[in-house]
Amino acid sequence: MEHNNPVSRKLNRKGFLSTTAVIAAGTLIPKVFSCGSNKQSGKSPRITGFIPDSKYAGVQIGAITYSFRSLKGGLETTLNACAEAGISSVELMGTDVEDYLGAPKNPVKRQPNAQNPLTSEEKNTIEKYKSEVKEWRKSRGTPDLYAQLRKKFNDRGVNIHIYKWLAGTSETEIDYSFKVAKALGAIGITAEINDDNARLLGPVAERNGMYAILHNHYQYAEPDFDVDKLLAYSPANMLNFDIGHYFGSTGLNPTEFIRNYHDRIASIHLKDKTSVGNVIQKNTNQVWGQGETPIAEVLHLIRDQKWPIYCDIELEYPVTPWSSSVKEVKTCREYCRQILL
Structure with a gap:
């Protein structure tokens, strides 16, 4: 099919940038509130805001909140950034969550x-x-408190599908982590892919009816790396497959890996990089559309196969002074939208 042609794997950045502002409103659904008196009087409902919708052709495009790391202001600012960028589902970094919820702060x-x-x-x-x-x-920091935070996100039209945080490495701390992640509405917790995390997190995730979602950097380029062994520790072990790190470090097309492991992939991190074989810049983050990672091919595969895999934008290329992380994530979302529709 046409989208398998290598020429069609990349979009012209200028082409979609010119339309981003025009159709941004098209990715937002009006949020309508109507009170009883309006209904009785026959008045039209009042539109008071918008909620984002970044699911295109059945593929949920989200973002890891790490993409907004340059912003100051804590969790409220991050939530506002998600909504402004038109992102309706996130992998939430838990770094500041306990502080936001009122936990004691480390004085050292x-x-x-x-x-x-x-x-x-x-x-x-x-x-x-x-x-x-x-x-x-x-x-105080019970699952009920995290359920209130979930509602705060949901009220803005943003779902939390993965939580990136662990309270500690003891079984009790890991169990607590999965319980609060479930209260947030997440399907599981993501952590670095290694033997310890696969062995410790999987069984606890399974007991909680959740997933331990293992994220890669450059492990797949290591000659002795055995992903099958890590997945075998527990049926609850899943993958948070970073196609940019995979492609940048191995030079291999990530679509073949996705075909083979799609039933063990909970989410994918999207980014554009050069390959390890690039003669000018090896394994380097690029503005989307200027790198070599086959983002379009990956999204087409997930769309056409109807696999329930979250696809999350991870903004890692340098943001110019005249832009912002919110603008760049919005641009990356639009890049995905044009690929999928």
Whole structure:
């Protein structure tokens, strides 16, 4: 078919940039509120805002909130950025979530090193902080509190499909992590793909009726890397397959991997990179449409096969001073929309 032609794998950036502003409103659904008095009087419902809808031809295009890391202002700012960029589903980075929900804050901010290790006083302070956080999670930071946060996102038209956060590495802490992730509406927790995470997270995810979703960087380029072994630890082990890191480090077309493992892939990270074989810049992030990663081929495959795989924008290329992460994520979303429709 036409979309398998290598020439059609990339979109001309100028072509879709010129239409982004015009059709951006087309990716938003009016949010209508009508009160009883309006209904009784026959008045038209009042449009008070818009909710994003970034599902195209059956493929849910989302974003990892890491894409908005340059923004200041915490979780509220991140939520606003998602809505403004027209993103209706996210992989939520949990770095600031406990702070936002009112958990105790670690008073020791610095990172120790060999030349400047932690003092005894700092160690005692950290131990006290850990104890306070543990108590907060039991008494206040319960799944009910996370369910309220979920509602806040959902009210803006943004769903949380994956949570990227762990409370710790003990079985109790991992179990707690999956419980709050479920309260957020997520299908699972994502963590780096390695033996420890596959072995520890999978069984706990399974008990909670969720997934342990393992994310790759350059592991697939390692000669002794065995993804089948990691998946075999638990049927709840799934993949968060980063096509940019895979292509950039191996030079292999990610569509073949997706065909072989589609039933174990929960989500895909989308980015555009050069290949490891590029003679000018190897394995380098690029503005979408200027790299070599077959984004269009991947999206067409998922669309045509109707596989229920989340496809998340991960903004990693440098943002110019005259733009912003919100504008760039919006542009990447439009890039996906034009590929899929």
